Amino acid sequence: MSDFQRLQSLTDQLLTAARRAGADQADAVALNAAAVSVDVRGGRLEHAERAEGVEIGLRVLLGGRQACVSASDPSAIEEMATRAVAMAREAPIDDYLGLAEPGQLTADTDSTRLELFDTSEPTPEALQDAALRAEAAAQEVQGISQIETASTGYSQRWMWLQASNGFSAGYARSGHSLSTVAITGEGTGMERDWAGEGRVHLSDMPAPEVIGRLAAERTVARRGxxxxxxxxxxxxxxxxxxxxxxxxxxxxxxxxxxxxxxxxxxxxxxxxxxxxxxxxxxxxxxxxxxxxxxxxxxxxxxxxxxxxxxxxxxxxxxxxxxxxxxxxxxxxxxxxxxxxxxxxxxxxxxxxxxxxxxxxxxxxxxxxxxxxxxxxxxxxxxxxxxxxxxxxxxxxxxxxxxxxxxxxxxxxxxxxxxxxxxxxxxxxxxxxxxxxxxxxxxxxxxx
Incomplete structure (x- = not known):
């Protein structure tokens, strides 16, 4: 089962549970995300972290009232629906609430032409190497006393949205990032500045050396x-x-x-x-x-x-x-x-x-x-x-x-x-x- 199929299955279950609990209308979102970040300092790895998980959310509408609940445990779907409907019954009435009419919904939902996802996931070693290169380039600029940090990261995110009006679609996104913070001077004369970039595709990112040098040049310009x-x-x-x-x-x-x-x-x-x-x-x-x-x-x-x-x-x-x-x-x-x-x-x-x-x-x-x-x-x-x-x-x-x-x-x-x-x-x-x-x-x- 693909990532999208798993997420769509979760939104299906959320909407089914909402109907059983008594909701007039409902929409559901399911997210699956993963991220890796690497920080280096002094030419060595300082911190590395990977986080991943699934999050599900349900919005129910009942007689002009609404409530939203979310969880990271897919086994809690029935409990979520029951709680959301109970919360909606106590919420104030807002006659402006409501899902889109079916005729308002778009049929153009294939986001692949927007190129929002980079399938070339970098290894932790590649992330560390990019951060080290940025740090080294910043340190080479005359006047830099230290590099506070050089950080790289990569993230992936899949999302599926489904509603009781018939809408059902999703997309995937990726992100690459690199930043460097440099310091000049000491004590009360210390100044810092930074540079950073983020892109969907790694091939669109500037070279790490460019980012590192820019951070250092900005920092040196702040002396005095x-x-x-x-x-x-x-x-x-x-x-x-x-x-x-x-x-x-x-x-x-x-x-x-x-x-x-x-x-x-x-x-x-x-x-x-x-x-x-x-x-x-x-x-x-x-x-x-x-x-x-x-x-x-x-x-x-x-x-x-x-x-x-x-x-x-x-x-x-x-x-x-x-x-x-x-x-x-x-x-x-x-x-x-x-x-x-x-x-x-x-x-x-x-x-x-x-x-x-x-x-x-x-x-x-x-x-x-x-x-x-x-x-x-x-x-x-x-x-x-x-x-x-x-x-x-x-x-x-x-x-x-x-x-x-x-x-x-x-x-x-x-x-x-x-x-x-x-x-x-x-x-x-x-x-x-x-x-x-x-x-x-x-x-x-x-x-």
Whole structure:
């Protein structure tokens, strides 16, 4: 019996048990996952771990009520169904809940054309060798005092989703990853930085030496970091962190937040939320991208769609329930885990690039801050008020002068996003593909 056949058998059993327990509707998910990780330090293996297991989840709907349960023991199916129905009977009524109608379901469920699974599983020895090569390359860079860690990993995941409305489909995913953390200096003068990459297919990964060297070069560039001045300055979000800025916009157009009234963009449909010329497009069918999918967690067909077109907000991100609450159709964006109900979520997002290089934007900003790392956050989901800790580099007369640490940057997201200028350096292979972004007139609190 194949992996998919075993998982489909489990979802069959879950739905049968749910019907016997009294559920009106139900959907079930079965997952089988395995992962291997290897850490090296000082030219030797420091830690190796392998984890694998099966997880099953059941959602039952009963008279406008729902409940979700999950377990890692397939022998607990009958108990799960009984418990889920009992929980649903005590849950509050929500008339917006319900499975998709059969006519809404996609028949296109063969995900093989998306190339989401790499059959060439690396051995533990190969993983260790890659980590050692990255560590050695980082250590060769002058100014590096030590390598904190070099880590590699590989994962496989099979999923099957089945529902009482007739939907039944699954997919397999794989993932390769490698990262390196390097340190320069000692004591209070110590600085660290990192580099890492992840891909579905090993053949798409950069060489370990490339990742190790980049981590070390980023780290050495941070020597002598100090606080910046306090004031209002332009801030350039490096492509390493620019996607985080756009993620706040993505979160604000999530249907769950909009339906609760907890979004700073709740009244912005059809209004400008980015400068003219900016598009933000979801592309769920990109080949060999880890977030790609043909169908969502409710069995609806996914498709490219614009969240923002020419700067104007086009729509919310919706699953079936949030769509019904807002009197709109689902955008086929339901995501879920084994123990949770569907909720809206995005796949691959691509923001328009600009025509200027990152260096062009640095030269033109004159005096300001380049942000390459962020920590902590204070974001008001209702007003968009924004405050975050940051580190990076200070710019004077259009040139980088020194590294910066221990500062806070602040503004309002609605205003910030309307003052964007994009570079042309968006990286590939990111689930949110965003170039470096220059924001005019933010507050920097430093020395």
């Amino acid at each position: 970091a100090r606080k910046p001045p306090t004031g209002a300055f332009p801030i350039l979000y490096d492509e390493r962190v620019a996607s985080g800025l756009i993620s706040h916009l993505v979160g604000a157009v999530n249907g769950s937040a909009v339906a609760r009234g907890a979004s700073w963009l709740r009244d912005a449909m059809g209004e400008a939320v980015l400068p003219p010329g900016f598009d933000l497009i979801e592309m769920p069918h990109l080949r060999r991208y880890g977030s790609s999918r043909l169908f969502d967690a409710e069995g609806l067909a996914t498709a490219d769609r614009a969240l923002v077109r020419d700067g104007v907000l086009q729509g919310w991100t919706l699953d079936l329930a949030t769509g019904r609450k807002l009197d709109m159709a689902s955008t086929a964006n339901a995501s879920r885990g084994a123990g949770s109900p569907p909720s809206p979520g995005t796949t691959n997002l691509v923001l328009s690039q600009g025509t200027h290089t990152r260096d062009d934007l640095i030269r033109d900003m004159g005096r300001g801050l380049i942000v390459t790392s962020m920590l902590g956050a204070s974001i008001n989901a209702t007003t968009g008020d924004y405050s975050r800790g940051a580190g990076g580099f200070w710019v004077e007369n259009g040139e980088i002068t020194h590294a910066v640490n221990e500062c806070t940057i602040a503004g309002n997201l609605r205003d910030m996003l309307m003052r964007l200028t994009a570079a042309n350096d968006a990286p590939e292979w990111r689930s949110t593909c965003v170039p470096s972004l220059l924001v005019e007139g933010m507050t920097v609190a430093g020395a």
